[in-house]
């Protein structure tokens with residue numbers, strides 16, 4: 001608190017005390033105050049009451065009001081040197097952070113407590129922060145992470161990106177949200193890195209999930225004796241795809257399409273394909289008539305958009321033996337009408 005405010009507060013407290021003493025003296029000299037009634041003045045005499053009852057002039061009232069308040073010089077002198085670094089909102093793993101705070105408390109041969117520690121620095125990596133504390137007594141430094149960085153914990157930045165993808169948003173929307181909450185922003189580079197990480201993890205999970213589904217379908221087919229002459233199980237599948245044709249009352253042929261093959265018995269996914277007719281990097285290079293730089297190209301289709309779904313399903317059928325050692329013999333299309 002600045003010194004001037006503190007001085008005014010102390011002055012007011014002293015004035016209130018003096019006022020109490022004056023009332024007490026008045027009670028001693030004039031006897032006890034009469035019981036409260038409608039025409040009895042209030043017990044506590046305020047400066048306004050004094051002004052009204054005694055009919056002071058404005059100057060006298062002003063002098064009376066201020067005579068009990070000592071004057072203090074207002075200075076711009078700092079109250080104390082503050083070493084603390086001011087840090088606003090952050091996301092922390094509460095249990096982990098508290099355990100880390102306990103770890104650095106009561107440290108050193110002097111048994112310094114947490115109150116001796118000043119927060120002197122913060123190192124940010126997206127939503128993750130590393131706080132550096134310095135002890136005023138023994139000058140030791142301690143670092144604490146805002147989030148648990150153990151191997152079995154998913155990084156908070158990766159979680160933020162995964163959530164953003166799940167709600168159909170992107171880096172721009174995440175930045176808006178973080179700015180509104182007054183949290184640190186995730187850089188575009190960090191977002192792309194985590195996006196790639198999440199994509200690879202999801203691909204692995206998807207691959208494992210499809211293998212398990214194929215295993216269930218295989219066992220079911222074998223138990224029903226549905227195998228060809230080479231002993232390869234034969235199963236029934238359901239197929240569906242998505243590809244948008246219209247948008248906002250205009251004829252629109254989507255440049256991307258996806259289709260999936262699902263096991264009829266398990267209801268689980270066996271094959272998923274995506275077709276893209278457009279790659280931004282390739283298109284930009286073509287427009288500028290320059291050499292296409294080395295990049296991860298997502299363009300994998302050049303035929304008519306209407307054939308995307310059927311082409312993916314055909315690919316899925318062709319790869320059934322390679323992928324799962326299964327033969328898809330009966331297909332059920334999901335009607336979209």
Ligand SMILES: [Zn+2]
Nearest residue numbers: 108112135138
């Ligand atoms: Zn210390």
Ligand SMILES: [Zn+2]
Nearest residue numbers: 279282297298
């Ligand atoms: Zn490309």
